[in-house]
Amino acid sequence: MERFFLAGRRMPGWANGVSYAATMINTDVAPAYCGWTVGVGVAVAWLYFSRFGLALMIGAILFAVFWRRLGLFTSPEFYELRFKGNVGTILRSWIAVRSAFIAIVAWTGAGLIGISKVTGPVFGWSKLETLLLVVPVLLTYVLMSGYIGVVATDIFQSAVIVLGGLVLCFAVLADFGGPAQLLERLSQALGPAATANIPPVDHTELGLVAILAWIVGTSIGYGGDAAPMAGAMEGQRILSCRSTRDASKMFVVSEITLFMMLAIITLPALGALASNPDLYAAPRAEREMVYGGLLAHYMPAGLLGLQIAAMLAAVMSTVSSNLNFGAQVVVNDLYRRHIRTSASEVHYLWFGRTTMLVIMGLGLLVAWKAESLITLAVFMLGLSSAEYAANWAQWWWWRFNKWGRLAASFGGPIVFVLVKFLLFPEASEYIHVLLGIGLTTLLWLAVTLITDPDEKDVLQEFYRKARPLGFWRPVREELGLQGATSLRCPILRGLGLAFLGLGWIACGILSLSDFYVGRFLDGFLLALACVGGAFVFRSLYRRFLAAVEAHTETSY
Numbered sequence: 082m083e084r085f086f087l088a089g090r091r092m093p094g095w096a097n098g099v100s101y102a103a104t105m106i107n108t109d110v111a112p113a114y115c116g117w118t119v120g121v122g123v124a125v126a127w128l129y130f131s132r133f134g135l136a137l138m139i140g141a142i143l144f145a146v147f148w149r150r151l152g153l154f155t156s157p158e159f160y161e162l163r164f165k166g167n168v169g170t171i172l173r174s175w176i177a178v179r180s181a182f183i184a185i186v187a188w189t190g191a192g193l194i195g196i197s198k199v200t201g202p203v204f205g206w207s208k209l210e211t212l213l214l215v216v217p218v219l220l221t222y223v224l225m226s227g228y229i230g231v232v233a234t235d236i237f238q239s240a241v242i243v244l245g246g247l248v249l250c251f252a253v254l255a256d257f258g259g260p261a262q263l264l265e266r267l268s269q270a271l272g273p274a275a276t277a278n279i280p281p282v283d284h285t286e287l288g289l290v291a292i293l294a295w296i297v298g299t300s301i302g303y304g305g306d307a308a309p310m311a312g313a314m315e316g317q318r319i320l321s322c323r324s325t326r327d328a329s330k331m332f333v334v335s336e337i338t339l340f341m342m343l344a345i346i347t348l349p350a351l352g353a354l355a356s357n358p359d360l361y362a363a364p365r366a367e368r369e370m371v372y373g374g375l376l377a378h379y380m381p382a383g384l385l386g387l388q389i390a391a392m393l394a395a396v397m398s399t400v401s402s403n404l405n406f407g408a409q410v411v412v413n414d415l416y417r418r419h420i421r422t423s424a425s426e427v428h429y430l431w432f433g434r435t436t437m438l439v440i441m442g443l444g445l446l447v448a449w450k451a452e453s454l455i456t457l458a459v460f461m462l463g464l465s466s467a468e469y470a471a472n473w474a475q476w477w478w479w480r481f482n483k484w485g486r487l488a489a490s491f492g493g494p495i496v497f498v499l500v501k502f503l504l505f506p507e508a509s510e511y512i513h514v515l516l517g518i519g520l521t522t523l524l525w526l527a528v529t530l531i532t533d534p535d536e537k538d539v540l541q542e543f544y545r546k547a548r549p550l551g552f553w554r555p556v557r558e559e560l561g562l563q564g565a566t567s568l569r570c571p572i573l574r575g576l577g578l579a580f581l582g583l584g585w586i587a588c589g590i591l592s593l594s595d596f597y598v599g600r601f602l603d604g605f606l607l608a609l610a611c612v613g614g615a616f617v618f619r620s621l622y623r624r625f626l627a628a629v630e631a632h633t634e635t636s637y
Contacts, residue, residue, distance in 0.1 A: 090320070090321055090322070090323060091321075091323050092318075092321045092322055092323060092327070093322075093323060093327055094322055094323075094324075094326070094327030094328065094329070094330030094331040094334060095330065095331075095334050097318040097319075097321060097322055097327070097331040097334075098318075098330065098331045098332070098333065098334025098335040098337075098338060099334060099335075099338050100318065100402070101315060101318045101331065101335040101339075102334070102335045102336075102338035102339040102342065103338075103342075103399075104399050104402040104403075105133075105335075105339055105399075106339070106342050106343075106346075106399070108192045108193075108195030108196040108199065108392050108393075108396040108399070109188075109191035109192055109194055109195030109198075109454045109457075109458075110195065110343070110346065111195065111199070111346050111372045111392065112194075112195050112198040112199065112369040112370070112371075112372045112373070112454055113191075113195070113369060113454035113455055113458060114128070114129075114343060114346055114347050114350075115346065115347060115349075115350035115353070115368075115369070115371045115372040115375070116365060116368035116369035116370075116371060116372075116454070116455055117286065117287070117347075117368075117455065118347045118348075118350035118351065118354070118371075119350050119353055119354040119360040119361060119363075119368050119371050120286045120287075120360070120361060120362075120363075120365075120368055121275075121280055121284065121286055121287045122267070122271065122274065122275030122276060122277070122280075122351070122354065122361075123267075123275065123276055123277065123278060123351065123594055123598060124277055124278055124279055124280040124287070125287070125347050125350075126340075126343075126344065126347075126587070126590050126591060126594055127279070127280055127287060127292060128287055128292075128295070129339070129340060129343050130583065130587050130590075131292045131293075131295035131296045131299075132295045132299055133299065133336065133339060133340075134336065134340075134583040134586065134587060135296060135299075135300040135303075135579055135580065135583050136299045136300045136303035136304075137303075137332045137333075137335055137336040137339075138332070138333070138336065138578075138579035138580075138582040138583055139300060139303050139304050139575070139576070139579045140303055140304040140315070140332045141329045141330070141331075141332030141333050141336075141579075141582070142329070142575045142578050142579050142582070142622070142625060142626075143304055143550065143571075143572065143575040143576075143579070144304030144305065144307075144476070145304075145319055145325070145328040145329040145331065145332055146325040146326070146328065146329055146626070146629050146630065147476070147547055147548070147549060147550075148307050148319045148320070148328065149319055149320065149322055149324070149325045149327075149328035150325055150547070150548075151546060151547060152320075153320055154320070154413055155177070155317075155320075155409055155410045155413045155414055156176075156306070156307035156319075156320070156410075157172075157173045157174075157176040157177045157180070157410055157413075157414045158173065158413075158414065159173075159306075159307070160172035160173040160176060160486075161173050162542075162543060162546065162547075163475055163486075163539075163543050164482075164483040164486060164535065164539070165483075165535075165536070165539045166483070166539075168483040168484075168486075168487060169483065170418075171487070172483070172486055172487065172490060173414055173418070174414065174415060174418070174419070175490055175491070176306075176410075176414070176490070177410040177411060177413075177414035177415050178415070179490075180406070180407065180410050181407040181408075181410050181411045181436070181440060182407075182440070182443065183464075184461075184465070185403045185404070185406065185407040185440055185444075186440060186443040186444050186447060187444075187447055187457065187461055188399070188403060188461075189399075189400055189403045189404070189440065189441065189443075189444030189447070189448075190443075190444040190445070190446070190447025190448040190451060190457075191447070191448075191451075191454055191457055191458070192396045192399045192400055192403075192444075193211075193212060193215070193216070193396070193400075193444060193445065193447075193448035194208075194447075194448050194451055194452075194454055194457075195392075195396070195454060196211055196215055196392060196393070196396050197211040197212070197448070198369050198370055198372070198373055198454070199372060199373045199376065199389070199392050200373070200389075201370070201373060202370055202373030202374045202376070202377050203373050203376050203377045203385070203389065208448070208449070212445060212448065212449075215393070215396065216441065216445065218393075218397075219396065219397060219400050219401070219441070220437075220438070220441060241387075241390060241394050243341070243342060243345060244387070245384075245387050245388040245390070245392075246342070246345035246346050246349075246388075247345060248380070248384050248387065248388065249349045249375060249376070249379060249380065249388065250345060250348055250349050250597070252349075252379040252380060252384075253348075253349040253351075253352035253375070253379060254352075254597075256352065256379065257352060257355065259599065260596065260597055260598050260599030261598075261599035262599075263351060263352065263355060263597075263598055263599070264276060264598040264599045264600070266355035266356075267351060267354065267355045267598070270354075270355060270358035271354070271358050271361055275354060275361065276598065278591055278594065278595065278603075280292075290509065290511050290512065290515075291511045293511075293515070294462070294511035294512075294514040294515050295462070297466070297514075297515060297518060298462045298463070298465075298466035298469070298514050298515075298518060299462070299466065299469075301466075301469055301470050301473070301518070302466075302468075302469025302470045302471065302472035302473050303469065303472070304472070304473075304476075305469075305471075305472025305473045305474075305475055305476045305477075306469075306472040307319055307320075317402075317405070317406045317409065318331055318335075319331065325630065326626060326630075329626060333582070333622075336582075336583075336586060337586060340586055340587075340589075340590050341590075344590050344593050344594065346372075348593075348594065348597045349375055349379075350371055350372065350375065351597070351598065352375070352379075353371045353374065353375055365453045365454075365455045365456060366452050366453045369453065369454055369455065376388055376389070400441075400444075403440070403444075404437040404440055404441060405437075407436065407437070407440045408433035408434065408436040408437045408440070409433065411433070411436045412429050412432055412433045412436065416429070416432055417429060456510075459510050459511070459514070460510075462514055463497045463501065463510070463513055463514040463517050464494050464497055464498075466514060466517065466518055467492075467493030467494060467496055467497045467517040467518055467520075467521040468489040468490055468492075468493030468494075468521055468525075469518065470489075470518065470521075470522045470525075471485065471486060471489035471490075471493075471521075471522075471525050474525075474529075476547075476549045476550070476551065477549065477550060477551025477552060477572065478551060478552050479534070479540055479544075479552060479553045479554075479555060479556050480529065480530075480534055480552075481529055482529055482532060482533070482534055482535045483535055484528050484529065484532040485525040485526070485528050485529030485532070486525070487528075488524050488525040488528040488529075489521060489524070489525040492521055492524050492525070493517070493521040496517050496520050496521045496524065497513065497514075497517035497521075500513050500516045500517050500520065501513045501517075537556075537559060540556045541556060541559060541560055544556050544557070544560065545560070550568070550571045550572055550575075550629075551572060568628045568629065568631070571628070571629065574625065575625065578618070578621055578622060578625055581614065581617065581618050581621070582618050582622070584614055585610070585611050585613075585614025585615045585617075585618055586611070588607045588608070588610040588611040588614060589607070589608065589611035589615075591607050592604040592605070592606075592607035592608040592611060595607060
């Protein structure tokens with residue numbers, strides 16, 4: 082089981098990082114992000130900065146070491162360690178169900194929608210024809226390979242995706258006559274709104290409220306749960322790393338790789354916007370067809386085949402990771418935990434493969450019913466982020482108890498659905514996200530404070546095993562650890578380091594955007610800031626990790 086699902090816990094951080102980035106580059110990404118690009122312009126990078134940038138750095142700096150040190154087989158096991166008893170069992174089971182049958186189903190369906198939005202404009206295939214051709218290949222691929230096969234193919238497929246994207250980037254520039262000419266066409270058609278490096282504050286698709294919703298919705302609480310609904314496969318990447326430091330590096334490599342691939346995918350869409358400015362205000366479902374149109378228009382037959390192969394590689398990468406992780410948590414946290422507790426390893430492997438088929442079937446249902454990838458992404462943001470702040474509380478605050486966790490886990494999605502469909506249906510979708518987070522946080526705080534703390538022996542056992550950061554002084558004193566820890570203000574220092582990490586990577590991506598549209602001086606200055614920031618970050622990051630490791634080794 083451990084060899085099949087975790088590759089024997091021998092994976093290097095860089096390999097898992099590239100694999101996780103490739104998994105996040107689902108086939109829905111190119112249609113969705115190109116749809117965002119033609120609705121925003123050059124500043125579209127702020128979407129993935131706000132969606133992933135701070136969150137992944139927080140995971141790397143403040144949580145990865147602790148998750149890997151616990152040595153869990155699946156991330157939902159954490160809940161029986163942190164809360165114990167019947168409530169811990171309920172939470173573990175719910176997290177497994179939520180991960181496998183909500184998050185993974187949704188993102189598997191998104192990948193299948195994405196490939197249909199490419200094959201439609203390029204080949205004229207209907208959604209049904211695409212699914213009938215693609216799904217059998219996907220199932221054969223994933224059922225034949227365990228986790229190590231997933232990682233190996235992810236690395237290869239990432240190279241294919243990058244190569245195909247670079248070809249399209251240069252094809253678009255050649256068509257316009259170069260970067261300066263592309264910028265001129267964009268300026269003439271839409272003006273500063275589409276050419277600035279920072280989006281307008283009141284932009285409907287990526288204004289201040291939208292950026293705030295993505296930052297708050299993905300970053301607050303990130304890292305405290307290694308199986309969130311917005312990215313349920315990351316726990317497998319952390320737990321399969323060969324060391325705690327590799328687990329941390331996994332997140333950093335993921336962010337760098339992911340942002341590079343997203344830049345390569347989105348920049349060519351500026352050509353579509355320059356050629357057809359009406360796309361700027363077009364409906365989402367129409368904008369999401371742009372990527373397939375770019376392929377059909379710019380790529381000659383041989384190169385078109387390469388890019389379609391890259392898209393198929395992306396959907397194989399993501400769906401295989403989704404199904405592998407989904408089967409892992411269903412087998413370990415539901416079936417083996419509650420139904421068949423002492424069957425053979427072969428039996429569990431075959432049950433896991435059957436679970437993969439069930440998840441794929443549900444993903445097909447999502448793909449068949451949903452139309453807009455952007456709308457699906459924002460809905461999943463709201464559904465998952467409502468409870469996120471509780472994820473930090475369960476690691477950093479001894480007083481947070483099992484009843485508060487139940488209120489957050491079950492109340493969060495309910496609160497978001499009530500806000501969106503009953504209480505404030507006329508508000509914007511990003512306001513729904515922020516309201517869901519705020520109201521759910523008030524809910525679990527109130528429940529926590531009006532109920533008793535968890536049992537002392539439960540808290541003490543968790544502290545011994547996890548040695549968490551944060552507000553655990555009463556527990557430390559009960560364990561006879563009354564002195565100060567070896568790491569001063571670790572959470573604030575870690576958050577500051579996370580902002581620095583995002584800053585230097587963002588400068589590098591924005592410099593690429595400037596170079597692509599001919600703003601060479603601006604691009605050069607941003608590149609210098611990127612290099613300087615990288616050197617500072619590398620030094621501080623190594624020092625911080627050494628201090629965290631020393632803290633966890635000497636805390637008890």
